[in-house]
Amino acid sequence: MLRVNLxxxxxxxxxxxxxxxxADTLRDAGIGVDIQPARGRGKLRKWLGPWWRRARVQWRRWRSGPAYDLNLMLEHVRPELLGAARRNxxxxxxxxxxxxDxxxxxxxxxxxxxxxxxxDIFRQRECAVMRIGFTSMDRHDPEVPRLRTxxxxxxRSSAKQTQLVLETWARHPEWPLLTVVQHPRSAKFRPQADNIAHRIDYLDDAELRRLQNESLFHLCPSETEGFGHYLMEALSVGAVTLTTDAAPMNELVTPERGLLIPFARTASQQLATRYQVDAGAIEAAVQAALDLSAEEILARSRAAREFFIDNDATFRHRLVQAVREASGRGIAG
Known part of the structure; x- marks a missing residue:
């Protein structure tokens, strides 16, 4: 059995x-997966953890060779664990x-x-790159009535331009209800407006899912995304999604299944570019959404849902095939 250290x-x-x-996708394909925590709690464990893991990996490798066919590292490269697998x-x-990194x-x-x-980013750095795509949880609940909200x-994100969204909405009392779900630690700006429901209290998953399905429109002006989980979750419920017209956001949301908001300026964050919209662009996008006919909303909603389903299946196939190729145990399609 192919064994992966995640x-x-x-x-x-x-x-x-x-x-x-x-892990679930690989296990469903018959691939063995162990999840390796990359860090522990507390400063002492944070400092000593890499040293201890490196020593343990070297000892095991010396005694019996690498324990895994493939290390699969998410978000950061962990050098102390490189020797745990034949490939990385x-x-x-x-x-x-x-x-x-x-x-x-x-x-x-x-x-x-x-x-x-x-x-594009990693090919420019002469890496051997395979595109797997990604997916998100399916949040669709057809039993929830849809509203033009x-x-x-x-x-917890700082890259969703939430304050700008709230400030812009507060200037438009004629607009319909906007529901904003935000972690209390991130909710520094809390406007008082009759058409804003700012949810900074605890929401269980059932209530969050109801809110996601209830609104026909999801306003998601991301500055940057590693993938775009909240965009994909919006598409999964068939929402007409308004997001920034820049990569990778516009890879998921296209005019056929949403509305794109032009950006006004950029900044950098590590290897990515942050794309910032302004209030005028949000106002224009919201008005365009409000002007959509019922037929246009339905067409975009169906296209969004279909894209989510197709993308989910494609990702799972690509991931399994890429892991087999990266491990030297198969050929990617």
Whole structure:
């Protein structure tokens, strides 16, 4: 059996979701997967952990050879674990790929890219790149009545331009309801407006899923994305998704299944570019959404849902094939 060592920080949010999704997909294909936590809690474990893991890997390799066919590292390259497998592959998020990771790219046999944008970034660095795409949880619930309202899932992120969204909406009392879900620690700006429901309290998953399905429009002006989970979740429920007209956001959302917002300026974050929109662009996009007919909304909604289903199946096939090729145990299609 092909054995994979899946390595990432189980952070309780995005990376934890990615770990489970990748592990489940590979196990369903008959591939053995162990999840290796990349760091422990506390400063002492953070400092001593890499040293201890490197020593343990070297000892095991000396006694019986590499324990795995492939190390699959998410977001960061972990040099202390390179010897645990015969080959090494990296699934990066360009916006979190730090200089130390870039220096270690030559030690990766393959980079498995989530987006076309990432393919370009890592091919420019002469990496052997395979595009796998990615997927997200299917949040669709056809039993929830759809309303001509807007939804914005900010979570803990600082790259969703949430304050700009709130400021812009507060200037338009004539607009319909906007529901914003945001982590309390990130909710620094809290406007009072009758057409804004700013949810910074605890939401269980059932309530969050209801809110995602309830609004016909999802407003997602991301500055940057490693993949775009909240965009893909919006597409999964058949929402008309408004997002930034820049890569990789516009790889997921196209005019056939959403509305694109032009960016006004850029900034850098590690290997990625941050694309920032302005209030005028948000106003124009929201108005364009409000002007859509029922037939136009239905067409975009169906296209969004179909894209999610097709992408999900394609990703799972690509991931399994890429892991087999990267490990030297198969040929990718």
């Amino acid at each position: 390595i990432a920080w189980d952070n309780g949010v995005g990376l934890s979701r990615d770990l489970k999704l990748i 592959a990296f699934i990066p998020n360009p916006e979190w790929c730090q200089p130390a 870039v220096k270690r790219l030559h030690r990766m046999d393959h980079v498995l890219a989530k987006t076309g944008h990432a393919v 807007f939804f914005h899932l900010a979570g």
